[in-house]
Amino acid sequence: MTERLLRYFREKQQDVQSEKTYDTQCPFCSMQCKMQLVEQTIVTRKRYTAIGIHNPTTLGRLCMKGMNAHQHALHASRITRPLLKKNGEFVPVSWDEALNYIKEQVTLIQAKHGHDAMAVYGSASITNEEAYLLGKFARVGLQTKYIDYNGRLCMSAAATGANQTFGADRGLTNPLSEIPHSRVIILAGTNIAECQPTIMPYFEQAKENGAYLIAIDPRETATTKIADLHLKIKPGTDAALANGLVKIIIDEQLINEDFIRTRTNGFDELKQHIGALNLEDIAEQTNVPLEQMRKAAMKFAMETSGMLFTARGIEQQTDGTAAVRGFLNVVLITGKIGKPYSGYGAITGQGNGQGAREHGQKADQLPGYRSIENEDHRAYIAKVWGVNPDELPRKGVSAYEMMEKINDGDIKGLFLMCSNPAVSSPNANLVKQALSKLTFFVAIDLFISETAKFADVILPASSYLEDEGTMTNVEGRVTLREASRPCPGEAKHDWQIICEIASTLGKGRYFPYTSAEDIFNELREASRGGIADYSGITYDRLRQEGGIHWPCPEPDHPGTGRLFEDSFAHPDHKAALSVIPNEPVVPKEKTTAEYPLFLTTGRVMSHYLTGVQTRKSASLAARDFESFMEIHPKTAAAHNIEDRVLVNIESPRGSITVRSKWSEHIRKDTVFVPIHWADAQNVNDLIGDSLDPACKMPGFKVCAVRVRPI
Structure with missing residues (x-):
């Protein structure tokens, strides 16, 4: 009888089993790995498996975050209906009620305080179409000048440094496929093994081919382990190290004189500045032994090809732009750019960190990487949008300065899309204070994040499984993210939400789109002739070709894999060498007897940004379920801190509680805490609010702290 029943249920199970597949892209890092989610239904139980799909960038690879991304998209706590705060509690309401309330509040605020009393805070995780639309919504729908985005806290130093040096900013100046063939590679402040794991095979192949790898990082990481030379730099001294490398190359007469003469400006000024510097002083300042510095400089200069990559380690500082430009000096004086296997790469952090900064979310920017202060640029975009140029704000x-204006009362209302500044901003306690002062606050998100808790209205957005659109990956390759899974409940796509709010505010004629492709076709026109020219890219081409590098100005143009082969993007077609001071213009926090240790921050492999998504994934959360402080055992002993105990970390801004983690892989004067946790574990409660004067990047990587056991 039992065997008969088992056979019956097995047969029944087979009868009801079904399978669906959803093509998409990983929503996390800038590699944008193509993937397919397989949904199997067995009786009433669903089972999900993520499979990598072959594509030009990652060749079908996935990391642990991609394999488990669906766990947050399918999580029970996702918002699936509009929520309105009533008597301090969020209650579900209809879309009509939510939109009418938004109209009422925005109208009241702008009538009383002017258009600029409303602000928009965007994201580098949304699609190109939605980033473009958000910029248009701010300038046309709200007519406010206040819009910026969380990429300001991530990529702004690299973007500004590249724009100032080359006249254009694209994550990588070369395709990823050139990395394995480069002879020498510098990785400055980047832990790609944990932050972008699927890029690692390119560097491993380079090693197999005989490349010499140089890593610059105050910690020993999974990335530095593959390096032939690790410069264990003192936090915050990257600009001085770059000057040291430049000085050695010039003193040893290893410069590419022909390239400098024909392709750059400013060498005489740079040479004069460098001549006054002392290498012994730089070695002492950076804590990098002079023989190691000399070895790195000469190896990079003498090889026939070389590539240099930067990331948050050197960029998230109050002189991040200067540090980037200092390392670009190294690239330029050796002539290692604009040719095969030689170039520069800023390792983008967020999923659409490149595309999201090209089309209008930045405070000073219009689509196509145009300037909002340039009259010709304003006139062109105004024509595309059907408005008068004078009407454009x-x-x-910048993003953090916007929070300061909210705190000061200049900004009364805020639209926030898919971002979590209450956790990700420096001096996070001030940000939370500012958000609590808003007269009106709308958050568009998947979950009730630490920031969304302050909102008056939360609107349910679609996830990467549901939201079709284009993304631009780390190498400047535009890709199409297919997304066919239905939105859960009453959730809508970000672009639909923007259009509906605009329509409610009486601006619907400017937002007539019925699909993401409609928006992309307008974006193509808006970008035409700009630095980031997408006009020759179409959805059909993206489906056929798997991705296209911008600029791509014509439908039959193949895309531009390698930039700057013949000229740079400045009007005179030359790159700009720059004089970089060893000490920053905005002073960095120094250690003192009261705060004797440097704090630096970063990521772990299993989590992404503030962890709102990855902490919803059981598989990812299980790997790293709480924050920690990495500390050298000798430093720990000096502060009476045992391994794996709760500790208090304090700066002049606040304090947090995390668990200690002894490690001989970190400098004795430095502690490390990851960025993915909130509340009592939010490391950004400790970070100061000083900003890079060029790009307004906060100084996340250098903070003076004290530690004690609890």
């Missing part, structure tokens, strides 16, 4: 302020 001027530039606003």
Whole structure:
């Protein structure tokens, strides 16, 4: 009888089993790995498996985050209906009620305080179409100058440094496929093994081919382990190290004189500045032995090809732009750019960190990487949008400065899309204070994040499984993210939400789109002739070719894999060498007897940004379920801190509680805490609010702290 029943249920199970597949892209890092989610239904139980799909960038690879991304998209706590705060509690309401309330509040605020009393805070995780639309919504729908985005806290130093040096910013100046053939590679402040794991095979192949790898990092990481030379730099001294490398190359007469003469400006000024510097002083300042510095400089200069990559380690500082430009000096004086296997790469952090900064979310920017202060640029975009150029606002302020204006009362209302500044911003306690002062606050998100808790209205957005659109990956390759899974409940795509709000505010004629492709076709026109020219890219081409590098100005143009082969993007077609001071213009926090240790921050492999998504994944959360402080055993002993105990870390801004983690892989004067946790574990509660004067990047990587056991 039992065997008969088992056979019956097995047969029944087979009868009801079904399978669906959803093509998409990983929503996390800038590699944008193509993937397919397989949904199997067995009786009433669903089982999900993520499979990598072959594509030009990652060749079908996935990391642990990609393999488990669906766990947050399918999580029970996703918002599936609009929520309105009533008597301090969020209650579900209809879309009509939510939109009418938004109209009422925005109208009241702008009538009383002017258009600029409203602000928009965007994201580098949304699609190109939605980033473009958000910029248009701010300038046309709200007519406010206040829009910026969370990429300001991630990529702004690299973007500004590249724009100032080359006249254009694209993550990598070369395709990823050239990395394995480069002879020498510098990785400055980047832990790609944990932050972008699927890029690692390119560097491993380079090693197999005989490349010499140089890593610059105050910690020993999974990335530095593959390096032939690790410069264990003192936090915050990257600009001085770059000057040291430049000085050695010039002193040893290893410069590419022909390239400098024909392709650059500013060498005489740079040479004069460098001549006054002392290498012994730089070695002492950076804690990098002079013989190691000399070895790195000469190896990079003498090889026939070389590539240099930067990331948050050197960029998230109050002189991040200067540090980037200092390392670009190294690239330029050796002539290692614009030719095969030689170039520069800024390792983008967020999923659409490149595309999201090209089309209008930045305070000073219009689509196509145009400037909002340039009259010709304003006239062109105004024509595309069907408005008068005089109606377009001027530039606003950066993301953190926007929070300061909220705190000061200049900004009364906020639209926030898919971002979590209450956790990700420096001096996070001030940000939370500012958000609590808003007269009106709308958050568009998947979950009730630490920031969304402050909102008056939360609107349910679609996830990467549901939201079709284009993304631009780390190498400047535009890809199409297919997304066919239905939105859960009453959730809508970000672009639909923007259009509906605009329509409610009486601006619907400017937002007539019925699909993401409609928006992309307008974006193509808006970008035409700009630095980031997408006009020759179409959805059909993306489906056929798997991705296209911008600029791509014509439908029959193959895309531009390698930039700057013949000229740079400045009007005179030359790159700009720059004089970089060893000490920053905005002073960095120094250690003192009261705060004797440097704090630096970063990521772990299993989590992404503030962890709102990855902490919803059981598989990822299980790997790293709490934050920690990495500390050298000798430093720990000096502060009476045992391994794996709760500790208090304090700066002049606040304190947090995390668990200690002894490690001989970190400098004795430095502690490390990851960025993915909130509340009592939010490391950004400790970070100061000083900003890079060029790009307004906060100084996340250098903070003076004290530690004690609890």
